[in-house]
Amino acid sequence: METPLTGTVALVTGGTRGIGQACATQLGQLGASVLITGTSAESVDTGVRALKDSGLPRASGYVVDVRDQASIDALFDGAIGEFGRIDILVNNAGVGGGGATHELPYEAWERLIDINLNGVFRVTRSWLQRSGARERGWGRIVNIASTGGKQGVQLAVAYTASKHGVVGLSKSLAIELAPHGITVNAVCPGFVDTELSAGARARYAKAWGVTPEDVLERQNKRFPLGRHVRPDEVARLVGFLAVPDAEAITGQAMNVCGGLGQY
Numbered sequence: 001m002e003t004p005l006t007g008t009v010a011l012v013t014g015g016t017r018g019i020g021q022a023c024a025t026q027l028g029q030l031g032a033s034v035l036i037t038g039t040s041a042e043s044v045d046t047g048v049r050a051l052k053d054s055g056l057p058r059a060s061g062y063v064v065d066v067r068d069q070a071s072i073d074a075l076f077d078g079a080i081g082e083f084g085r086i087d088i089l090v091n092n093a094g095v096g097g098g099g100a101t102h103e104l105p106y107e108a109w110e111r112l113i114d115i116n117l118n119g120v121f122r123v124t125r126s127w128l129q130r131s132g133a134r135e136r137g138w139g140r141i142v143n144i145a146s147t148g149g150k151q152g153v154q155l156a157v158a159y160t161a162s163k164h165g166v167v168g169l170s171k172s173l174a175i176e177l178a179p180h181g182i183t184v185n186a187v188c189p190g191f192v193d194t195e196l197s198a199g200a201r202a203r204y205a206k207a208w209g210v211t212p213e214d215v216l217e218r219q220n221k222r223f224p225l226g227r228h229v230r231p232d233e234v235a236r237l238v239g240f241l242a243v244p245d246a247e248a249i250t251g252q253a254m255n256v257c258g259g260l261g262q263y
């Protein structure tokens, strides 16, 4: 495989599994050293081991809760000490959740916004302060939003609001950072086969009084592609946005959703 990212360092938040793990693998295969984060030592160990087992020896991991600035500071202390720089930031860490709005506790709304939106701001600001990318005049930020960052998702007001926020943050930051050689884009997956989408399926099954298998069948019928997207299919777009050839692509929000969303 071509390795256009040789010599670069990539940080993928929430890289222990699912879309984040696929992004770390893809960026590693393109030549980057990869750093992932997860919320526990166990999940980080598992994620780093999977990367090394797939042939990426320059993989490392840190325990980070994106709600906690102190853990983000510790990540940058460790990562800069270990690698000296971080060129590529993939803000992927995120959670699902939802339900009927009149029954949604404020705490559930607040938690989801704090992880999915405020977390992106916290990690991005720290990356801008500590990575050296602005000073070197080259960098890449890819924010994993969702098709729910552009259109409504049923029984998911907090999730939808958080992802619209991520798309807006990405567009604004792209304008600010273009003069510094840093591109900022949002990638918007739709229904990817991961633990997060399995959790959403279980919630819909409960709300609609059907089985998770029924929900899966209904969902797949809605997609022109006829199936869920695979994490590696999202990761390939993230990898392309990270390479030097993608210099002219910034401020965009691009779907990888099998035709579910069309703008």
Ligand SMILES: NC(=O)c1ccc[n+]([C@@H]2O[C@H](COP(=O)([O-])OP(=O)(O)OC[C@H]3O[C@@H](n4cnc5c(N)ncnc54)[C@H](OP(=O)(O)O)[C@@H]3O)[C@@H](O)[C@H]2O)c1
Pocket (backbone or CB within 6 Å): 013, 014, 015, 016, 017, 018, 019, 020, 037, 038, 039, 040, 043, 044, 064, 065, 066, 067, 092, 093, 094, 095, 096, 115, 144, 145, 146, 147, 188, 189, 190, 191, 192, 193, 194, 195, 196, 197
């Ligand atoms: N799956 C889909 O259909 C879909 C569609 C559109 C967008 N997305 C977005 O894609 C991203 C990844 O989703 P996924 O489906 O791959 O989910 P996933 O398999 O559930 O993985 C979530 C990742 O985020 C980490 N994480 C969770 N809470 C965190 C916190 N408070 N601080 C830091 N890290 C945290 C998890 O760490 P641990 O392993 O330690 O728990 C894990 O690495 C999310 O932003 C999600 O909203 C997913």
